[in-house]
Each structure stands twice: as structure tokens, then as C-alpha cells.
Amino acid sequence: MSYKGVVTGVNRKDGIGKNGKPYTLFSAKVDTSDRYLNFKFKDPGLNKGDVIEFEGTEAGDRGIDVTRHRVVGKQEVPAASSAPQSGGGGAGSRDDYWAKKEAYDKEHTQPRIVYQNARSHALAFLEILAGNDGLPITAATGKANKAKRYDELKDILDKLTVEFFNDTSTLRLTESIADAGLERAETPVALPSAEPEQYEPTQDDTGEWQ
Numbered sequence: 001m002s003y004k005g006v007v008t009g010v011n012r013k014d015g016i017g018k019n020g021k022p023y024t025l026f027s028a029k030v031d032t033s034d035r036y037l038n039f040k041f042k043d044p045g046l047n048k049g050d051v052i053e054f055e056g057t058e059a060g061d062r063g064i065d066v067t068r069h070r071v072v073g074k075q076e077v078p079a080a081s082s083a084p085q086s087g088g089g090g091a092g093s094r095d096d097y098w099a100k101k102e103a104y105d106k107e108h109t110q111p112r113i114v115y116q117n118a119r120s121h122a123l124a125f126l127e128i129l130a131g132n133d134g135l136p137i138t139a140a141t142g143k144a145n146k147a148k149r150y151d152e153l154k155d156i157l158d159k160l161t162v163e164f165f166n167d168t169s170t171l172r173l174t175e176s177i178a179d180a181g182l183e184r185a186e187t188p189v190a191l192p193s194a195e196p197e198q199y200e201p202t203q204d205d206t207g208e209w210q
Contacts, residue, residue: 002053002054002055002119002123003030003032003033003053003054003055003056003064003116003119004032004051004052004053004054004072004112004115004116004119005030005031005032005033005051005052005112005116006030006031006032006049006050006051006052006075006108006109006112007028007029007030007046007047007048007049007050007051007052008029008030008031008048009028009029009048010026010027010028010044010046010047010048011026011027011028011029011036012024012025012026012027012043013025013027023041024041024043025038025039025040025041026038026039026040026041026042026043026044027039027063028044028046030052031108031109031112032109032112032113032116033064033116035063035064036062036063036064037054037056037063037064037066037069038056038059038062038063038064038065038066039066039069040065044066044069045071046069046071049074049075050071050073050074050075051071051072051073051074051075052069052070052071052072053069053070053072054066054068054069054070055067055068055069056068075108111169114165114168114169115161115165117164117168118161118162118164118165118167118168119161121160121164122157122160122161122163122164123157125160126153126156126157126160129156135153135156136152137149137152137153137156138152
């Protein structure tokens with residue numbers, strides 16, 4: 001899976017292995033996930049505020065085991081020390097802190113969360129298309145075509161990601177696509193035929209017509 005976020009914390013844990021040799025484990029946190037990113041014994045070279053793209057696999061309670069990452073930018077992260085302390089400052093300082101945090105989350109954190117979800121859904125949709133022969137890509141014959149298929153798949157993935165991101169950010173589909181449930185609810189119940197009912201007389205056991 002592919003993810004993106006701003007590094008909010010970098011951790012290292014030193015220890016001694018069963019073989020008596022020292023080791024260091026590295027991990028980090030980003031603003032788009034509440035899971036730890038595990039880099040195991042390799043120093044990722046990250047700092048707070050680094051904007052990173054990374055790939056990894058879910059590792060249960062351990063978080064996400066990162067298989068590949070790269071720094072794509074730098075973003076200032078609100079310092080934790082700026083939070084109002086109990087008994088210190090006033091209502092104005094508290095309001096100012098939360099107002100800044102809300103503005104930061106709205107401008108930086110929320111878009112990254114939406115992007116991450118859009119990317120994940122684009123990948124899932126791409127798998128559905130591939131499983132149903134729904135991808136308009138070049139046949140995989142020859143090295144040149146295989147390289148071209150990579151570019152085509154990457155292009156489809158990026159376009160789907162942007163489409164899903166804008167769908168979620170703008171809610172535009174709610175204005176352009178009819179509500180199927182509402183359509184079913186407004187479908188009138190079948191009415192009786194407008195033609196007059198035809199009466200056909202019958203005879204009872206005595207031979208009288210009814």
C-alpha cells in the first residue's frame with residue numbers, strides 16, 4: 001500500500017540481542033495515521049516536518065512495516081509545547097492555540113488523509129478492473145510493451161486517485177448522480193387497470209344464472 005504524510009515524531013530503541021550484540025530499532029509517526037511506521041534496524045534518516053511517501057504492509061499491533069520511503073518535502077509541524085498548560089495562560093491563549101491547530105489540520109492534515117484514502121481506493125478499484133479484463137492497456141508481449149504497461153497502469157492509478165480525491169473533497173457526485181434509493185422510494189405503486197371489469201355470468205347447481 002502507498003501512503004503519504006508529515007513526520008510528527010521519530011523514535012529509536014536501543015537494546016541487546018540474544019547473541020549479546022547491541023541493536024537499534026527505528027520507527028516514526030506521521031500525521032495521516034495513528035499507526036507506528038517500523039523501519040526495523042535501518043535508520044530512515046527522517047526528521048520532524050519531513051513530508052514522506054512510503055509503502056508498507058500492515059503488521060498488526062506493531063503498526064506498518066515500511067518497505068520503501070522517500071522524503072518529498074518539508075512542512076512545519078505545530079510544536080507540542082505551544083499547547084496551553086493547565087493553570088497557565090488564559091482563555092485567549094487557549095482559543096488561539098486551538099484555532100491555529102484547526103486551521104493547520106484543515107489545510108494540511110485532512111487533505112493528506114483524504115489523499116491516502118483516495119489512493120487506497122484507487123488501488124482497490126484497479127485490482128477489480130484487472131480481475132475483470134477492464135484495463136485498456138497494451139498487451140504484455142516484449143520488453144518494450146511491458147515497460148509501456150507500467151506507465152499506463154501508473155497513469156490510470158494517478159488519474160483514479162485524483163478523481164476519488166476530488167469526489168470526496170467536493171462531494172460533487174451528490175449533485176450530479178441521482179439517488180437510487182430515492183428513485184425507488186418515489187416509484188408509484190402499480191395502479192389497477194383503467195379498463196372496466198368484464199362481468200361473466202355463471203350457473204349454480206340449480207341451473208340458475210348468477
